[in-house]
Amino acid sequence: MGANHRYPERADQRTDELQLEQAKRGSPVSLTTSEVRRTGRRNDAREAVPVTATVRYRVAYEEPREVEGTAIAWTNGAVLVKYPDPATRHDNFVWVYANAVRRRG
Structure with missing residues (x-):
C-alpha cells in the first residue's frame, strides 16, 4: 500500500x-x-x-545573507543570533563574529 506501481519513477x-x-x-x-x-x-x-547579522549559508558553496533577528548572548568577539528561517518558519541559532552584527534602531 502506498507504492506507485504504475509510475514508480515519479516518487523518485x-x-x-x-x-x-x-x-x-x-x-x-x-x-x-x-x-x-x-x-x-x-x-x-x-x-x-x-x-x-550577516550569516554564512552553505548552498553547495557558502554565501552571506543578511538576516534580522535578536542577539541573545555574546563574547568579546562573537554573538549568538536567533532569527526565523522564512522557508521553515523555525528559529535558527547561529554564532557569528561580532563584526558581522549591527544593532537595529
Whole structure:
C-alpha cells in the first residue's frame, strides 16, 4: 500500500526535486565551539537585542545573507543570533563574529 506501481519513477523524481529545493535554500553555518571559546567569556542577555547579522549559508558553496533577528548572548568577539528561517518558519541559532552584527534602531 502506498507504492506507485504504475509510475514508480515519479516518487523518485519528487524525492530528487525536494532534495534540490533543500539544497537551494541552503543551511546556516555557525562558528564552531572552539571558535566561540577563543572569542572570550559568554554573557547572556537579560533581554534580547534586535540586530541585523550577516550569516554564512552553505548552498553547495557558502554565501552571506543578511538576516534580522535578536542577539541573545555574546563574547568579546562573537554573538549568538536567533532569527526565523522564512522557508521553515523555525528559529535558527547561529554564532557569528561580532563584526558581522549591527544593532537595529
